[in-house]
Amino acid sequence: MNILILGGAGFLGNNLVRRCLQEPGNNIVVVDSLEPRxxxxxDNLKEVWDSIEFIQGDIRxxxxxxxxxxxxxVIFNCAAQTSHPLSLTDPFFDVEVNCLGNLTLLEAVKKYNKQxxxxxxxSSTVIGKAVGEVVNESHGELPLEIYSANKGVAEKYYxxxxxxxxxxxxxLRFANLYGxxxxxxxxxxxxxxFISLAERDKEITIYGEGQQNRNVMYVEDAADLLYQCIFHKRIFGNVYFAVHREHYSVRKIAEEIVxxxxxxxxxxxxxxETRRRIEIDNVIISGAKLFYEIKWEPKYTLREGLIKTKEIFENRKLKHAKGK
Ligand SMILES: NC(=O)c1ccc[n+]([C@@H]2O[C@H](COP(=O)([O-])OP(=O)(O)OC[C@H]3O[C@@H](n4cnc5c(N)ncnc54)[C@H](O)[C@@H]3O)[C@@H](O)[C@H]2O)c1
Incomplete structure (x- = not known):
């Protein structure tokens, strides 16, 4: 398959590139602006440099x-302005990338590759504060900052x-990926x-009692889920939450990391105060609809995902130490 990964130098993009490379015969082109802000x-793409074509470029x-x-x-669009605080300090930058960037891509697909x-x-944050105990796709959208507002607008464009x-x-709306x-x-x-702080043996600060619940997903599961969706054309045209069944309090997540x-x-x-104003509070989301449609389940629990993350960090350090 010929696969285009926009924003492929980022966190999810890097993992998706590696997932696509697991299948023989995939040609992968990565476009990323390497946005300094x-x-x-x-750096992370350098490890797979010989297996991909990289173009430094902008979705706008x-x-x-x-x-x-x-x-x-197949075209995966992982390219985005991804900082919630930056979206508030520079809302025009956010709208340029997260709205106009998506429209530019869609216009190109419409004119030059409709198939x-x-x-x-x-992002799950398009809903804002959750109403009710468990959130599904019928939940309303009252986002709390510009990033989430614009992610929601782009969903409508698609x-x-x-x-x-x-x-x-x-x-697919993801939430709290790690890895x-x-x-x-x-x-x-x-x-x-938090993982980076633990690695450096630093203090991990949590706000208040850290009781707010979050769905969490190991990023290799997220990349695999994206890849599996390619084979279920039936589900296209829709919006799904793509979240693990597991959810933990922020405090519990920090404890597992330590x-x-x-x-x-x-x-x-x-x-x-600035964080409290954009805090989504307790949120438990259900990804059941998507998992049912494509008969897929995440492989990793939180603990297993953290163990895998640690192993990958250690292997990479070893390789760097050996100068490879
Ligand atoms: N990481 C998470 O927990 C999470 C949760 C929900 C949704 N998402 C979504 O997943 C996607 C990927 O997020 P991520 O965590 O990998 O973020 P990231 O910031 O690591 O990656 C985003 C990439 O997009 C690139 N980019 C930014 N503007 C661009 C432009 N105009 N043209 C081309 N490339 C551009 C950046 O250089 C970066 O490499 C985003 O759409 C984000 O909103 C992520």
Whole structure:
């Protein structure tokens, strides 16, 4: 298959590239702007450099999108402005990438490759604060910051292009992914940030009692789920939550990290006002609909995912130490 991975130098993108490479015969093109404001780098892709074609480019570039979508069987769009705080300090940047970028891609697919399967990666945070005990796809959307608002807008673009132009679009809403090739900064997901603190034997600060629940998923499961969706054309045209059945409190997640990595110390602090205002509180989401449709289940529990993450970190350190 000819596969295009937009935003493939990022956390999920790196794992998806590796998942696609597991199947013989896949030709993979990665496009990523290596956006400095998102602290993006090419470093992690260097490990698979000889197996992919990499183009440094922007999803807002209509000429590039015109050229690059042609001849592709599958297009995964992982390219996004992914910092919730940055979306508030620079909302215009967020709208440019998370709205206009997606429209630019969709226009290119509409004009130059209507057959392609196009999978858009969205976020569970489009719903805002959860109402009721368990959230499913019929939950309303009242996002709390600009990133989530724009992710929700882009979801509608994908749906509209499916309904109006018959494009094969699919949206999966992920939540709290963790694992290798992530970024060690709090604005890009708290679990990878906690892991980076534990690795360096630092304090892991949790807000309040850390009782808020979160669905969590090991990123290799997320990459496998995205790959499996290619073979279920029936589900295209829809929006699904793509979350693990497992959910834990933030405190429990921090405790598991400290236990698996054998380092780090949990410290409780008062909620900073800016975080409290965009906090989604307790949320338990159901991914049952998607799992039922494609008969798929995640492989890793939280503990197993953390153990695998630690193994990958250690192997990479060993390779770097040997200069490989
Ligand atoms: N990581 C999670 O827990 C999580 C949860 C829910 C949804 N998502 C979604 O998954 C997708 C991937 O997220 P991630 O965690 O890998 O983030 P990431 O920041 O690691 O990766 C995003 C990549 O997109 C690239 N990019 C940004 N703007 C671009 C542009 N204009 N053109 C081309 N490339 C551009 C960046 O350079 C970066 O490499 C995003 O759409 C995000 O909203 C992630």
């Amino acid at each position: 998102l602290k993006s780098t090419i 570039d209509a000429a590039l999108m015109k050229k690059i979508v042609q001849g592709k069987d 392609a399967l196009v999978i858009y990666i969205s 749906r509209i292009y499916n309904r109006v132009y018959n494009l094969n679009t699919l949206t 290798p090739y992530g970024k060690a900064y709090p604005e890009f997901g708290f679990i990878n940030y 236990s698996v990595f054998g380092k780090g110390k949990i410290v409780k602090i008062e909620w900073p």
